[in-house]
Amino acid sequence: MRRGAAPGAAAAGAAMPGLLLGDEAPNFEADTTQGRIRFHDFLGDSWGILFSHPRDFTPVCTTELGRAAKLASEFSKRNVKMIALSVDSVEDHMCWSKDINAYNGGQPEEKLPFPIIADANRELAVKLGMLDPDERDKDGIPLTARVVFVFGPDKKLKLSILYPATTGRNFDEILRVVDSLQLTAYKKVATPVDWKPGDSVMVVPTLPDEEAKKLFPKGVFTKDLPSGKKYLRYTPQPE
Secondary structure, three states, rough: OOOOOHHHHHHHHEEEEEOOOOOEEOOOEEEEEOOEHHHHHHHHOEEEEEEEEOOOHHHHHHHHHHHHHHOHHHHHHHHHHHHHHHHOHHHHHHHHHHHHHHHHHOOOOOOOOOOOEOOOOOOHHHOOOOOEEEEOOOOOOOOOOEEEEEEEEOOOEEEEEEEEOOOOOOHHHHHHHHHHHHHHHHHEEEEEOOOOOOEEEEEEEEEOOHHHHOOOOOEEEEEEOOOOOOOOEOOOOOO
């Protein structure tokens, strides 16, 4: 058992400690602020982002969902469906949504651009490996960590980021990561450090030079290195 882990959570986690890259998303059913869903039906043929929160009416979570709501149209342009998870009830989620919209400077409405899953008994948080053993609520129960799962149209996990409950996420970075994932899913390229859409990309090491020249007509440029090895191959971002 991990230090600080609740016995029940540890036992459940031993059966399924969470998702690994390449795993298929579990096709769970859940109540949300937009009605009951079955996860695979919700995703459809889209990309998807599932992001979890420790609790409703908490300061960091409110700022995160506010930023997620502001960026919802950008995720939609990229064919990405967003869905949040928190451990409170649908009724609490609806009330909290008013605060989130007010935080964003809007009307205190119950509706956000994405649903929030009700996980009051933490079943999903345990199943997906989302509990933070070092952060606990007033009753001593482990909080849900700030997890980001990005799923592809094939329902498989493409990216997983885990933050502790005390650290808020950067949703602009998550949007950038989605751009990278979508580009590299369809083109034989990788994105280098601090890449942004429109920057040059790197040719994957497994692609032979002659094939790279055919695939990337805008040119392939190699950076000279002391080792003499020609592995830093750049090309303008393909369309």
